[in-house]
Amino acid sequence: MIGQVLGHCRVQAKIGEGGMGVVYRAYDEVLRRDVAVKVVKKDALLGSSGSQNLLHEARASSSLSHPNICTIHDVGETEGELYIVMELVEGKSLHEMSRDAGLPPETVIRCGVQIAGALVRAHDRGIIHRDLKTSNIVVTSGGLVKVLDFGLAKQVGAGDRDASFEGPTRTLETMQTSSTFSGTLAYMPPEVLRGEAADYRSDLWALGVVLYEAASGRRPFEGRTGFELSSAIMREMPKPLGSPVPPGLWSIIQRCLSKEPIQRYQRAGEVLAALEAIQGAAVFAAAPSAERSEPQTLVLHSVRHARVRRGDFLLLVGTTKGAFILRSKVNRSRWEVGGPYFHGHAVYALAYDNRADQHRIWASTASFWGTVLRSSDDFGRIWTNPQEAAIRFPADTGLSLKNIWQISLGRADEPNTLYCGVEPAALFETHDDGETWSLARGLFDHPHRPRWVPGNGGLALHTIVLDPADKQCMYVAISSGGVYRTSDGGRTWSAQNRGIRATFMPTKYPEFGQCVHKIAMHPARPERLFLQNHWGIYRSDDSSESWKDIANGVPSDFGFAMVMHPRNPDCVYIVPVESDQFRCSCDGRLRVFRTRNSGASWEPLARGLPQKQAYETVLRDAMTADSLDPAGIYFGTRSGQLFGSCDEGKTWNKILEGLPAIVCVRSAFIEDGFGHSIATPRATPQPPPSSRSKPRTASQSRRQSHQKKR
Amino acid sequence: MPVTFHIPGPLREFTSGRSAVTIEQSPATLAEALSALWKLYPGLRDRILTEQGQVREHINIFIGSEDVRYTGGLTSRVAAGSDISIVPAISGG
Numbered sequence: 001m002i003g004q005v006l007g008h009c010r011v012q013a014k015i016g017e018g019g020m021g022v023v024y025r026a027y028d029e030v031l032r033r034d035v036a037v038k039v040v041k042k043d044a045l046l047g048s049s050g051s052q053n054l055l056h057e058a059r060a061s062s063s064l065s066h067p068n069i070c071t072i073h074d075v076g077e078t079e080g081e082l083y084i085v086m087e088l089v090e091g092k093s094l095h096e097m098s099r100d101a102g103l104p105p106e107t108v109i110r111c112g113v114q115i116a117g118a119l120v121r122a123h124d125r126g127i128i129h130r131d132l133k134t135s136n137i138v139v140t141s142g143g144l145v146k147v148l149d150f151g152l153a154k155q156v157g158a159g160d161r162d163a164s165f166e167g168p169t170r171t172l173e174t175m176q177t178s179s180t181f182s183g184t185l186a187y188m189p190p191e192v193l194r195g196e197a198a199d200y201r202s203d204l205w206a207l208g209v210v211l212y213e214a215a216s217g218r219r220p221f222e223g224r225t226g227f228e229l230s231s232a233i234m235r236e237m238p239k240p241l242g243s244p245v246p247p248g249l250w251s252i253i254q255r256c257l258s259k260e261p262i263q264r265y266q267r268a269g270e271v272l273a274a275l276e277a278i279q280g281a282a283v284f285a286a287a288p289s290a291e292r293s294e295p296q297t298l299v300l301h302s303v304r305h306a307r308v309r310r311g312d313f314l315l316l317v318g319t320t321k322g323a324f325i326l327r328s329k330v331n332r333s334r335w336e337v338g339g340p341y342f343h344g345h346a347v348y349a350l351a352y353d354n355r356a357d358q359h360r361i362w363a364s365t366a367s368f369w370g371t372v373l374r375s376s377d378d379f380g381r382i383w384t385n386p387q388e389a390a391i392r393f394p395a396d397t398g399l400s401l402k403n404i405w406q407i408s409l410g411r412a413d414e415p416n417t418l419y420c421g422v423e424p425a426a427l428f429e430t431h432d433d434g435e436t437w438s439l440a441r442g443l444f445d446h447p448h449r450p451r452w453v454p455g456n457g458g459l460a461l462h463t464i465v466l467d468p469a470d471k472q473c474m475y476v477a478i479s480s481g482g483v484y485r486t487s488d489g490g491r492t493w494s495a496q497n498r499g500i501r502a503t504f505m506p507t508k509y510p511e512f513g514q515c516v517h518k519i520a521m522h523p524a525r526p527e528r529l530f531l532q533n534h535w536g537i538y539r540s541d542d543s544s545e546s547w548k549d550i551a552n553g554v555p556s557d558f559g560f561a562m563v564m565h566p567r568n569p570d571c572v573y574i575v576p577v578e579s580d581q582f583r584c585s586c587d588g589r590l591r592v593f594r595t596r597n598s599g600a601s602w603e604p605l606a607r608g609l610p611q612k613q614a615y616e617t618v619l620r621d622a623m624t625a626d627s628l629d630p631a632g633i634y635f636g637t638r639s640g641q642l643f644g645s646c647d648e649g650k651t652w653n654k655i656l657e658g659l660p661a662i663v664c665v666r667s668a669f670i671e672d673g674f675g676h677s678i679a680t681p682r683a684t685p686q687p688p689p690s691s692r693s694k695p696r697t698a699s700q701s702r703r704q705s706h707q708k709k710r
Numbered sequence: 711m712p713v714t715f716h717i718p719g720p721l722r723e724f725t726s727g728r729s730a731v732t733i734e735q736s737p738a739t740l741a742e743a744l745s746a747l748w749k750l751y752p753g754l755r756d757r758i759l760t761e762q763g764q765v766r767e768h769i770n771i772f773i774g775s776e777d778v779r780y781t782g783g784l785t786s787r788v789a790a791g792s793d794i795s796i797v798p799a800i801s802g803g
Contacts, residue, residue: 247722247726367720368766368768368799369720369757369766369769370756370757370766385753387752387753388753392756395761398762400761401760401761
């Protein structure tokens with residue numbers, strides 16, 4: 001063979017002998033590059049139809065272009081032989097690298113991420129590897145992983161039903177007993193041993209075997225004979241991998257090695273996401289932060305992360321069963337969905353905090369295990385999970401936190417300040433970037449508080465609105481308590497409900513006790529507020545001293561969400577629902593209503609929204625506006641549909657469906673990449689953040705330091 | 711005699727992945743046993759108890775096979791060698 005020309009490749013030297021044939025180094029004399037040529041003896045391994053099939057498969061696999069897949073350049077046949085010309089990969093096989101005692105976990109995870117990435121690409125193209133194993137994976141000296149022989153295993157052995165084993169030297173390694181069998185026994189999943197067809201999940205099983213072997217230097221299932229090995233694969237559990245293999249990696253391997261395909265990851269992308277998640281964790285474990293000792297939550301269930309880049313636009317979506325981060329280019333036409341984060345936890349509040357050169361996402365999570373405020377500085381890959389809940393009612397109150405309904409950023413020049421509105425109704429504040437929180441006693445001690453009553457969603461302080469110009473002034477809305485304002489920085493509060501009806505009370509215009517669903521303010525006109533009530537839409541032009549009904553021409557003045565246009569202080573969006581008895585869109589038509597004249601009139605915006613049998617509910621925080629021009633408006637429904645408009649509401653598109661009930665939607669524009677944030681995307685528009693030249697506080701420096709250590 | 715806590719999956723990120731944690735002291739009551747558990751794994755406390763020190767509404771604690779709600783709550787006696795299970799309720803939608 002040496003010196004022969006196959007196609008336009010001159011064979012130079014034998015470099016290996018693999019499961020399918022002999023591999024040579026060769027030189028492509030036309031394209032003038034070094035290549036590898038795999039030569040397969042037709043008669044020995046393939047029937048006549050098998051030859052054609054192998055060529056067909058090789059051609060299909062040649063369409064795979066991915067940095068972790070060894071590229072197939074060409075296929076052909078000469079007398080008695082098939083040959084496959086492929087990229088020459090110089091390195092060591094993962095089998096060689098790991099056979100002594102296994103590789104360090106970081107290396108295993110790094111290789112695993114690349115192998116999983118290769119499988120994602122191949123599976124997307126409908127190509128199953130079928131013979132993934134450590135000897136088919138080559139790692140270059142630079143750490144780049146290349147997976148060889150995609151899709152080729154299927155055809156080998158298909159034509160020769162008498163050949164039990166591939167060759168005399170590898171009798172246990174590669175088993176091809178019939179048309180239903182191809183691949184290497186030690187990497188074969190139970191269903192293939194049972195005679196079922198291989199599918200994508202068969203590759204994920206093999207990936208589990210590869211990761212186990214790479215981490216430990218031994219295979220998860222062993223046997224002295226093919227029968228023993230098959231029996232172990234079918235029936236035995238792999239021996240657990242202890243230290244130094246981290247629990248996260250072990251749990252990924254275990255899931256890949258679930259005997260039933262349905263119990264494995266269902267897509268390579270899920271394994272990739274899980275490995276990426278612990279990749280960050282492994283770094284963290286190697287260099288624990290001295291300042292922040294609480295554990296980081298690693299998301300190990302089928303979580304996919306959106307890959308956020310500068311110029312991207314995000315939607316943060318909170319649901320009753322977890323949170324999602326959707327990423328798009330600024331044209332907002334195609335979306336990549338990250339998540340779900342916090343499996344099974346209700347996420348009622350989300351906020352994007354881009355003050356002080358940060359890209360921090362805040363999230364409240366509520367479950368059987370309590371309610372905590374968490375944050376991520378890397379768009380969801382790692383979330384804090386504090387040992388001790390920082391937002392907690394003091395002992396003397398006798399109360400326990402049920403939920404956090406609102407996370408509100410402090411003013412732009414108060415980058416360490418945040419507020420949370422919680423259930424039972426109370427306001428908490430932090431002035432050290434979330435390290436410590438305190439109950440706002442001025443409001444908590446208000447004599448009205450004992451007479452506030454829970455609404456349908458509980459007794460919640462759900463809305464916080466800061467006057468951007470007057471640091472002493474802020475508003476809160478409570479269901480059912482009404483609107484309260486402080487004009488002295490929180491020391492005292494007054495009920496501000498004159499003119500707002502409480503239809504469910506014997507006195508229709510009480511001092512307090514109204515069930516306010518949402519209030520909104522435009523920062524350019526802080527003296528004016530809009531209000532969506534439990535029956536009634538209102539405006540105040542005098543800093544909430546009095547309210548005027550502005551439900552002019554809406555099909556119902558019952559509703560929850562209310563959002564300001566980011567630039568036009570006369571423009572407000574709402575989504576009316578039929579009544580308090582039937583909290584669904586009116587007449588089965590999902591319509592957003594907009595006023596552009598401060599409530600003198602409202603216009604329906606329905607183009608692109610379902611107009612038949614659409615009995616939807618948009619909850620109070622499930623709608624938001626972005627900061628772009630023209631403005632985008634987004635909302636989610638209780639039925640898990642997410643809609644968006646990039647043209648201020650003229651036309652709508654369904655972005656996503658099938659989510660759990662959506663309770664919170666927020667937007668974020670990542671204008672200038674990591675560490676240099678400019679945009680101001682918030683549900684309630686606020687003035688632009690302060691100059692970047694502002695000196696950092698100690699906690700910000702800690703945060704930076706913490707990030708670097710991750 | 712030590713007692714052993716059985717930790718449910720969602721809380722194991724606070725126990726370095728351990729599904730069982732043995733307390734070497736000999737606690738007389740559940741409250742004492744839990745205090746010893748918090749010392750080892752402080753993140754568990756706020757997940758199991760409210761800030762007012764009550765067992766969370768949807769969390770059940772069993773000493774052996776007895777639900778402590780019916781045996782005195784946090785004052786329930788803990789026999790030497792007991793197995794204590796922390797179990798989320800099956801309610802929910």
